[in-house]
Amino acid sequence: MNELNELTTPGATVLWPAFTDPVEAAQSTFRRILKALSEPGTLLQMPHTPARTADMQQCLPDAAYCLALTLLDQDTQVWLSPRYRHPDVIANLRFHCGCKIINTPGSADFAFVHSSEVTSFSEFSRGTQAYPEKSTSVIFEMESLTAGLALQLSGPGIPTVRHHQVKPLQKNMLQQWYRNQADFPCGIDMYLTCGDKLLGIPRSTHVQLHEEVVTCASEAV
Helix, strand or coil, X not given: CCECCCCCCCCCCCCCCCCCCHHHHHHHHHXXXXXXXXXXXXXXXXXXXXXCCHHHHXXXXXXXXXXXXXXXXXXXXXXXXXXXXXXXXXXXXXXXXXXXXXXXXXXXXXXXXXXXXXXXXXXXXXXXXXXXXCEXXXXXXXXXXXXXXXXXXXXXXXXXXXXXXXXXCCHHHHHHHHHHHHCCCCCCEXXXXXXXXXXXXXXXXXXXXXXXXXXXXXXXX
């Protein structure tokens, strides 16, 4: 059976608060999500975050939780990387969103992945030429969106180029970003989150390590 029926960590679950004003909060959060994908590399802050304890935020940080409350419903299938297979995460996503938590990333509409557990993008659905929208949207929780290696982003929604730092940035993740854009219109859309911050990198965005760009430019001179 594809659906994850058992909680993987023992212990009683704690019900988290959701949006105080669900309609207004979900609408404003959805607009922020659209902005993240239409203006890739723009650092955004969640307009509303439920009042949760530090322990709750540790289980699933604010921006990722807000995306879940806004985007997930009873028709969505969700895959969680091992760090997020906590009973509180599973129970609250099911309670507040009604979504199915599944075992296979390739069948997921959305995936929540911690940066320490970066998996191969090939495990997720990349859509098809006929139905590119049937791909997995992946939410990566990063250590920082203001420090670390600098990325240079270019493509639709970016006037020239946009630079942004992210941490951690593993070499295999950067290589997979290269391939992801090359497969357009197939590929995955990515949301990088950190605390209550959000950064969108859709499949149409070309990602390079800024240091590599500078080195190539110097060699050309």
